Amino acid sequence: MAVKIPNSIDELPTSSPRFIGHRVKRVEDTGLVTGRTEFIDNVSMTGMLHCAILRSPIAHAKIEKIDVSAALDLPGVVAVVTGEDAAKWSHPAASSPDGWGTYCLPADKVRFVGEPVAAVAATSRYIAEDALELIEIEYEPLDVVSDPVAAMEDGSPLVIEERGSNVMLQRVFNWGDTDAAFAAADHVFSEKFRWNRLGANPIETYGCISEWDPTELGITVRGAFQSPSHMALGRAMTFGLPSNKVRMIAHPHGGSFGGKGGVRGTDVSLLLSRKTGGRPIKWIEDRMEYLAAGGSQAWDRRYEFSIAVTNDGIVTGLKVKLVDDIGANGEGFGAISAAKPLAAFTGPYTIGAAQYDLSLVATNKAPASPYRGMGPPPHNFALEQMMDIAARSLGIDTAEFRRRNFIPKDAFPYIIPSGNEYDSGDYEAVLDKVLALSEYEKLREEQKLAREQGRLVGIGVASAIEPGVFDWNAYAVVGVQGTGVPEGATVSIDILGKVMVRVGFALEGQGQYTLVTQLVADYFGLEMEDVSVTMLDTASAPPAFGPGGSRLGVAITGAVLGACDRIRVKMCKVVAGLMQTEPENIQLMDGVFGIPGVSEAQMPMAQVAGTMLGASHLLPPDVDPRPEATHVWTAAGRTPVDEEGRTKSYLTAAHAVHIVLLEIDPDTGMVEIQKYVLVDDCGTRLNPATVEGQTQGSVAQGIGAALLEEYVYDEDGQLLTSTYMDYLLPTIHDVPALVMGEVVTPSPFSPLGAKGCGEGAIHTTPAAVMCAINDALVPLGTRANEVPAAPNRLWKLIHTARENTSSD
Amino acid sequence: MATMKTVRMKVNGVTHESEVEPRTTLVDFLRGPLALTGTHVGCEHGVCGACTILVDGRTARSCLMLAVQADGAEITTVEGLATPEGLHPIQQAFIEEHGLQCGFCTPGFLMSLVELLSENPDPSDAEIKDVLGGQICRCTGYQSILKSVHSAIAKLRTAGVAAQPPLA
Known part of the structure; x- marks a missing residue:
């Protein structure tokens, strides 16, 4: 019998879930606040x-x-x-x-x-x-080569001689007739962007x-x-x-963010x-x-973006050229960050044709590693700047421009040109909500007044997809093999009806042990205290990958609910045998097995478990007497890559729109974020408090990316930012209070309809902040195309622009 | 082998006397010989604040102090906050308001807040940020920490107790 994993909270065997979907306290925290957790x-x-x-x-x-x-x-x-x-x-x-x-x-x-x-x-x-x-x-x-463009030239010093070149990979992907889209376009916009190295930096x-x-x-x-x-x-x-x-x-x-x-x-x-x-x-x-x-450095990129646009403001084609500086070798698997953008290459938009001209290059710098988001954040930053450039040129409001290009809600599941499938969404609803929450029209009026006073006030509206639940096939184009990423859980019930869940990953911060506890407690009608979660080593754990690629919340939900269902099936057989009926007549609801409507034919789960363990001679002969089961979950429907690199890779596609209001001080180049409003849709929210926590933390990392964080090397390949005095992490002074809202379109494909949301806002925040900075710079006729938009860079841009204006 | 020095300090109410190499940092002394591993090491150059403890009631970066400099001091670490009867109100507040994720930086935040709320039971947001500006959290984005501080303030007020745990 196939294992039944509910696609909706309503399908759980409880009349009213007490934990799933609620803001429950985390089971991880007592050990952490007392310093007892065993790092x-x-x-x-x-x-x-x-x-x-x-x-x-x-x-x-x-x-x-x-x-x-x-x-x-x-x-x-x-x-x-x-x-x-x-x-x-x-x-x-x-x-x-x-x-x-x-x-x-x-x-x-x-x-x-x-x-x-x-x-x-x-x-x-x-x-x-x-x-x-x-x-x-x-x-x-x-001789040192620290510039990837120079490293690609003949005669460059070779980082790994045996390879005969510093070019690790060069490939042009074509999805649809991109050239025809550009030839037919009313407008073509092109721009170069630079995203400097930054990275995870967990505090441990x-x-x-x-x-x-x-x-x-x-x-x-x-x-x-x-x-x-x-x-x-x-x-x-x-x-x-x-x-x-x-x-x-x-x-x-103590945290990882991909870069442990x-x-x-x-x-x-x-x-x-x-x-x-x-x-x-x-x-x-x-x-x-x-x-x-360490696993510290990621995304050292030089981009050229072009988009083809009609007079009506519809984007019909996208061309991206990327030179990605991977550093001294490929051991950090930083190259997968150049592959992941294929999972959401054209963002939340209906862009029908795209081209990706990708070069991965070795230089004498630290090997690139993964970092939260795994590559799309710089891609999204550049794409969203292009959307703004086109919108301004055509005289269309930047929010409206995005609306015109959104994939409509009745088009899901939707396959993008680069091959991935988006499960569900209602992008206009997300936009409408964030516009209302931010009082967008009022913000634009305030901006108008500020501009009249000569102040550099900008509003950024950015929208992005967060691919959720990764599959190895997403990275096949950079040489990573395999399809399917298993996550397993073993659920065991003891003779008193208390539950132990064994998993194959350790605490990292996302609250996944809490999620496991919520799931089991609601499934069997228990209190959360009745459920314990423990980690096994790789020799004894069920197959598991753990956190990564915004997958674990969805994947562990599938594993735990699969294991619970296997126990339910066993227990139904046990109870049917005891009640001399057929298993299909037995139902589990609110922790009690029995024949619906027959009050004398009911057995609490603990009694069933106690019978299985204490009186196995009473069980039907074909029933395994252990109230225990393991389920290993993998995402269904993933496909191998085709010859164009296309694949159904990530199972879910969360969506967000962020709106940022900020002001640049022209005398210092410092940016002050005055308002930050976001609405996201990550499907069913299994623990809204931890979802919000992931979002807030990811906004902070996105602000760090946009404004502060940068690994700086000199031309000799010396790292100039080797302490936290030089590599600047956001502090409490840098991260604004957020206004957050939600739209929920459950995934039709995932356990309980949840979408991966662990990477969260970093997919959108750098784009939104940079859109706002560039909006602020419009009156000066200049643009910030380099991230981070550190004060020295903005100051120089502003003063160069002013000098040019005054000398005109 | 360098000359050893004798240090004597009272940590969480317990007096310790040990021989240490003069170069031993205070955090290594606490985490090693005293086995008080709740104080964490994040950067070892005084920026991240994970190793923050109280030395004679004042916050100190235990990665930037030597054990010999704490000779004669009274020290409180995160292990000194909870009692057998329960968690410190600030610890409770962090749990209730999701003021932590990975929790590695948390002991440092808690110790900084013990000092702040001992001296100023009703700080403004600006005062809280001024103090917590010296602590880096990579997970939370700080908003839930701010909420936790406000919750802690209310809990301490309701209970009518001082933030500083009793030093025996």
């Missing part, structure tokens, strides 16, 4: 040593000689590893694109500042760091405790893994081990464990290591 750096093990990593101070150099003898002589130092050990015991890291990985410790040359070259295991971190200073390395500097860096098992020839790593199963597969490849010899034990971690990283440090510490005969090796990345060489 990886809180853990110590018998015999444990501490690892410190020596990193290259030069962006590109041959390693002539490494002498570790003095380090080994330091009391407390147990082992040192270098590229020699890596070559002996490991393989180059898996990468995207394939074949662009390097050893975790290179033997021949370094390719970016911060690249590990040697590592020490010692009895304390202090001693390990002392020992680093005793390692002598002779480098022969090589990566950390792990690695053990090589010399008897089993396997490895066990405890760590701050966003996806333990994914880390396990990668380590199996790197160390040439069967995947069943690699065990990952995930710990709760940790691959190199894990592999280096595993080499040290092997060299020390299997001692546990703790490696805690420090913040400067994270900033220079």
